[in-house]
Amino acid sequence: MKAMVLNKLCNLNDNHSPIKLQDITEPVPNDNELLIKITRCGVCHTELDEIEGRTPPAFFPVVLGHQVIGRVKETGKNISRFKIDDRVGIGWKYSSCGKCEYCISGNDNLCPDFKATGRDKNGGYEELMTVDENSAFMIPEVFSDSEAAPLLCAGAIGYRSLKLSNLKEGQNLGLTGFGASAHLVLKLVKYKFPDVKIFVFARSETEREFAKQLGAVWSGDTLTKSPEKLNCIIDTTPVWTTVVEALYNLKPGGRLVINAIRKEEIDKNYLANIDYTKHIWMEKEIKSVANVSSSDIEEFLNIAGKIQIKPEYQEYALEDANTAIIELKQRKIRGAKVLVVE
Numbered sequence: 001m002k003a004m005v006l007n008k009l010c011n012l013n014d015n016h017s018p019i020k021l022q023d024i025t026e027p028v029p030n031d032n033e034l035l036i037k038i039t040r041c042g043v044c045h046t047e048l049d050e051i052e053g054r055t056p057p058a059f060f061p062v063v064l065g066h067q068v069i070g071r072v073k074e075t076g077k078n079i080s081r082f083k084i085d086d087r088v089g090i091g092w093k094y095s096s097c098g099k100c101e102y103c104i105s106g107n108d109n110l111c112p113d114f115k116a117t118g119r120d121k122n123g124g125y126e127e128l129m130t131v132d133e134n135s136a137f138m139i140p141e142v143f144s145d146s147e148a149a150p151l152l153c154a155g156a157i158g159y160r161s162l163k164l165s166n167l168k169e170g171q172n173l174g175l176t177g178f179g180a181s182a183h184l185v186l187k188l189v190k191y192k193f194p195d196v197k198i199f200v201f202a203r204s205e206t207e208r209e210f211a212k213q214l215g216a217v218w219s220g221d222t223l224t225k226s227p228e229k230l231n232c233i234i235d236t237t238p239v240w241t242t243v244v245e246a247l248y249n250l251k252p253g254g255r256l257v258i259n260a261i262r263k264e265e266i267d268k269n270y271l272a273n274i275d276y277t278k279h280i281w282m283e284k285e286i287k288s289v290a291n292v293s294s295s296d297i298e299e300f301l302n303i304a305g306k307i308q309i310k311p312e313y314q315e316y317a318l319e320d321a322n323t324a325i326i327e328l329k330q331r332k333i334r335g336a337k338v339l340v341v342e
């Protein structure tokens with residue numbers, strides 16, 4: 001079967017075609033697994049972190065991709081939740097141990113044995129994949145396959161970030177970076193908290209315009225001071241400059257939530273600009289977001305289906321996955337990027 005395969009780590013500034021189209025052996029489901037015929041797979045910024053080695057794959061060659069939509073083609077002997085032809089989605093969580101204190105308390109995203117789709121197991125940049133039935137989710141009918149794919153990571157992790165931000169109705173929310181995840185958070189907030197004012201910080205003029213079209217009250221460059229202080233800020237960028245600037249823009253008692261699996265090293269020296277009085281004092285907090293739990297995906301799909309949060313997206317053929325990846329690297333972003341597998 002067809003797959004876009006990563007054979008080794010590389011630097012995306014020098015190598016613009018890190019993954020290659022290859023013919024690989026079809027996977028076979030075990031008794032507890034589903035075989036999925038993939039139709040779409042979203043492209044996530046985390047793929048850049050995998051390719052460049054900040055969160056390296058567990059083995060090579062590996063198939064990336066963790067926003068997978070497809071139909072059940074085969075079911076293992078013990079499968080009870082799904083039947084042939086059901087439309088399902090698979091997100092970043094491939095499996096967790098199910099026994100540790102985190103798994104038992106519903107924080108399976110923090111499990112020490114967390115295995116990620118498309119990093120620790122083959123993901124969705126291919127025609128068929130196998131997955132444990134507990135990591136597959138039914139997709140609400142209101143979504144097309146391309147609309148549904150970005151909900152599985154960009155949407156679900158945005159939802160988790162929003163929960164961790166503690167945002168309340170009537171407060172001010174900042175979004176730093178305005179890619180796939182942030183634009184879905186904006187849509188979710190507009191629905192859940194209509195009186196929240198949303199301020200968007202983004203480097204590109206296109207992203208700033210896009211944010212205003214979707215209902216942000218203000219948008220400006222990442223280095224600009226916001227016109228009002230903010231109760232919480234969600235940072236989806238891969239850099240450090242935004243962390244320092246966000247801390248400055250927070251109100252007393254405000255919280256910065258960093259929704260990024262890794263930060264890059266390029267501008268780390270900017271952290272030296274942190275001034276305790278301006279950036280940290282007054283009980284400001286920083287919290288990171290790690291992975292997503294199964295319940296995040298389930299809850300978010302449910303809400304997104306009810307209120308019809310549909311992502312803005314661009315489609316690419318599976319064979320053109322490198323184009324989508326390089327555009328993400330160069331921050332040519334408007335909404336989400338989705339590979340058409342079939």
Ligand SMILES: [Zn+2]
Pocket residue numbers: 044045046066092153154
């Ligand atoms: Zn992702």
Ligand SMILES: [Zn+2]
Pocket residue numbers: 096097098099100101102103104108111112113
């Ligand atoms: Zn566990």
